Amino acid sequence: MPIKYIPYTPEPIEGQALLDNFTRTLRYKGNYDIKGKLIRGMPLYEMQTVETFGDKEKAKQNLVIRGECVSACAYLKEKGILVDLVYIDPPFASGADYSKTVYIRQNPKLAKALKQAEEELEIEDLKSFEEKMYGDVWNKEKYLNWMYENLCAIKSVMSETASIYVHLDYHIGHYVKILMDEIFGEDNFRSEIIWKRATAHSDSGFFGNNYDMIYFYTKSDSAIFNTIFQDYDEKYIARFKYKDPDGRLWDSGNPTAKGLQGGGYDYEYDGYRTLWRYPYETLKKMDEEGRLYRTKNGGIRTKVYLDELKGMPCQALWTDINAVNSQADERIDYATQKPEALLERIIKASSDENMLVADFFGGSGVTAAVANKLNRRFIHCDVGINSIQTVRDRLIAQKETPNHVRGDVNFSVLEIKDGVSLFRNxxxxxxxxxxxxxxxxxxxxxxxxxxxxxxxxxxxxxxxxxxxxxxxxxxxxxxxxxxxxxxxxxxxxxxxxxxxxxxxxxxxxxxxxxxxxxxxxxxxxxxxxxxxxxxxDDIVIEDTADFEVSEIQEELIPEYKLTIKSFMSDRVMRHINAYNQKCELNSKGKKFKPIVISEEGLELIEWISVDCTATEGEWHSDSEIKIDKLGFVIKNGIKTKEFWDGAIKSETKPLRLKIRNICGDETVWKV
Missing domain, CATH: 3.40.1340 (Dna-directed Rna Polymerases I, Ii, And Iii 27 Kd Polypeptide; Chain: A; domain 1)
Incomplete structure (x- = not known):
């Protein structure tokens, strides 16, 4: 049960009806069903801290929340937390199902043999199967009611200078645009950004839909906006055809104020009288610096240097940002992953450093990761455990940037205790x-x-x-x-x-x-x-593991080594057996190579963490390793070219062990 209900909007002033801003302009079947929920308010549930990284005080400013958007907004509003920028990439009501490829890890024994032979596995050699993450299958009316409620909740936690970007496509975007006009006001609509996410579709029956739209609204007229400049195209650069002796390119500029609103400065300079756009002292200084030149007919022009221009102000048509392809360094094999460049442009445009950026359908965690790199605070929210695990690992492993040193990561992982113990998603x-x-x-x-x-x-x-x-x-x-x-x-x-x-x-x-x-x-x-x-309560059946702990001596420094002797996951094995059966049926009598797991079952492990601090409550990842799909180990967020040997080491004695299987389920054991 909710602790209480939080109003969607600030309390009305005296004499103002509570639902004045809930009049629906888009009429469709069931569009009044949402009214009762808006009157009742957002359900506020208990929030549990699952994990904290870095400095505890700083970690409170960066939140990774597992739960639904509305409940997360109720928590933020109760805590008085206002966000300065929102980007959301919600389901598109496209009718598509999204899956992730689950890779079987290498048996440590095989990995050891590969290392001795100085070999590496190719992607084609990896065994894998598909697992459904979520279905974007919606009844249109239910989807619009759901979006209306979420957008109202989000607006409730936006600051007066905040902006919101809603990323959709042609399936439902035009309907949501009308909802946003109603919720945020038509006067606060700023742009419909068109992002070309793909090249031409050669198989299109009509005109190919190779773009998404991003609806950009502000909370008020005082919203933050920083102009983003892009590189000039070749046609514009060709205008700079003059060159100084030092090689600097320039184009001719007009120093007069003719045609400009507000007038100019009327005086004579070097025998030429006109209305100038600069004061006399400024024009004289430009002349002394060699920034003026004389035309053949005695006119005066300015030199406009190409290397001093910031670039072309970014327009609403974005064709210069590519989608995340299969070879991209930032690719993390997450369905619907968006490129970092896309979020970088949005975050730089509509926020300043130290401001709070939120994504309530966080997915692959690109918003949180880019916000952190750009020295912004962040909130990542999603209902799927794979999303929470992905952003957690992504933040820990962030590369060094001028404003971000490896290891300087501060955030808290929270879970909304709404009574729904979700199985993955x-x-x-x-x-x-x-x-x-x-x-x-x-x-x-x-x-x-x-x-x-x-x-x-x-x-x-x-x-x-x-x-x-x-x-x-x-x-x-x-x-x-x-x-x-x-x-x-x-x-x-x-x-x-x-x-x-x-x-x-x-x-x-x-x-x-x-x-x-x-x-x-x-x-x-x-x-x-x-x-x-x-x-x-009966859904989550825990995995089983057999392990042992030993004390070792590494370079005269005592360490503890926890070795996984065997691991079994009934849930993952059911997936593998179903995959093998499906392949056998589709083979039509031909030979096929089924996925076979070793007796130890260590191929089913993706990530291991030991808590050397506490035996219960909030998890402390004092040492952790992640095994990537090629079998290499990522130690505490740092990539290595080492193969996993079936163990994890820690400086102090482990008190608890947590293992994540390749499908994302996590189980905890006391050591």
């Missing part, structure tokens, strides 16, 4: 939930609202509702939502049920909901309410 959690409801099956003609039906000898066909964890509007069961179930979804069933099962994550007051159903009298079916958290 909402999509995979929903798939597992359906398998945990005894007897649940599909039924032809049943709408997507229902998870399925249970066939009961006593009650016949029983429809079952599971809250969609991908959609925050389904999280809380209240009277408006219950009314929709009674009057819309029950009425659309292809049969008349005698019993209905409704699972919920949170409920305002279950006895109040039961009384509401009883008083409604629109159905004779018995409504049975069940707490979804009882199912969620």
């Amino acid at each position: 909402p999509v995979q959690t929903m798939e597992k939930l359906k398998s945990l409801v005894p007897g649940l099956g599909k039924m032809e003609g049943l709408s997507d609202f229902w998870a399925g039906c249970i066939e009961s000898i006593k009650d016949g066909t029983v429809p079952v509702y599971l809250p969609d964890l991908k959609n925050s509007e389904c999280k809380i069961l209240d009277k408006p939502f219950m009314s929709r179930i009674l009057h819309e979804h029950l009425g659309n069933l292809p049969f008349t049920p005698s019993r209905v099962i409704i699972y919920y994550v949170d409920v305002v007051d279950i006895s109040e909901i039961e009384e509401f159903v009883k008083a409604d009298k629109s159905t004779l079916a018995k409504i049975e309410f069940r707490d979804l958290k009882e199912l969620l």
